Amino acid sequence: MNEFQQIYSAQLNSGKTWRVSVIPENSNIDFDLYIFDPQGKEIAKDASSEPDAYCTFTSFADGIYQFKVVAPKDCSFTINVAPVSILLSRLYHHRLPSKSSWSVAVIPSEPNVDFNLYIESPEGEQLAQDSSPNSNAYCTFTTTVEGVYSFRVESLKGVSYYDFQLKPLDT
Numbered sequence: 108m109n110e111f112q113q114i115y116s117a118q119l120n121s122g123k124t125w126r127v128s129v130i131p132e133n134s135n136i137d138f139d140l141y142i143f144d145p146q147g148k149e150i151a152k153d154a155s156s157e158p159d160a161y162c163t164f165t166s167f168a169d170g171i172y173q174f175k176v177v178a179p180k181d182c183s184f185t186i187n188v189a190p191v192s193i194l195l196s197r198l199y200h201h202r203l204p205s206k207s208s209w210s211v212a213v214i215p216s217e218p219n220v221d222f223n224l225y226i227e228s229p230e231g232e233q234l235a236q237d238s239s240p241n242s243n244a245y246c247t248f249t250t251t252v253e254g255v256y257s258f259r260v261e262s263l264k265g266v267s268y269y270d271f272q273l274k275p276l277d278t
Contacts, residue, residue: 115174117188119166126191126238126263127151129160129176132183139177145170151236163191163223163238163263195262201273205253208276211235213244213260213269220265229254240264247276 119125129138140160142151144167151162166172176186203209213222224244226235228251235246250256260271 110177111180113176113178115176115186116171117174119170119172121166121169123190124163124165124193124261124263126161126163126187126189127174128185128187128189129153130185130187131158131178132185134158136179136182138182138184141175141177143173143175144168145172147173150233151238153238155239157239161239162236163261191263193261193263195260195266197260199258199260199271199273200255201258202255203250203253205250208247208249210247210272210274210276211245211258212272212274214272215242215267215269217265217267218242220267221263222267222269223261223263225259225261227257227259228252229256 127142129140131138137156137158138160139154140162141149142162142164144150151164153160153162211224213224215222220242221240222244223238224246226246226248228234235248237244237246
């Protein structure tokens with residue numbers, strides 16, 4: 108595949124939550140988005156097979172953040188970086204064994220919400236995220252070590268009861 112990578116940057120202040128959106132001109136083309144903090148560490152990504160790409164993250168330090176867009180050559184798109192307000196945030200912790208695969212789902216009772224899901228290892232490394240604009244959120248991941256894993260659920264649009272499901276994947 109002939110693809111290109113374009114890197115954009117923005118000076119962001121700490122303590123704010125941001126939504127970065129990559130909207131393709133052609134809805135049949137897949138775009139990927141990677142976000143890096145001021146130290147160059149990848150802090151969010153959307154490498155799904157969906158044509159658009161969305162990431163939501165909180166800037167924990169002042170500095171220049173980078174946004175890498177990967178797409179086929181000769182494609183047009185719009186990138187938008189905007190602050191968002193978190194309406195609800197809940198943190199779950201679960202002790203999980205090493206080398207096991209899991210699915211996590213956040214299923215709202217109401218359709219007009221936007222739930223995001225972030226999963227971190229016991230060391231604080233982000234393992235997976237779903238920050239799409241869909242009402243529900245879904246991720247799969249594999250544990251690397253035994254320990255307490257963190258699951259953060261956030262709502263950026265609307266508030267709703269939801270079902271949090273953590274299930275082992277069949278191996």
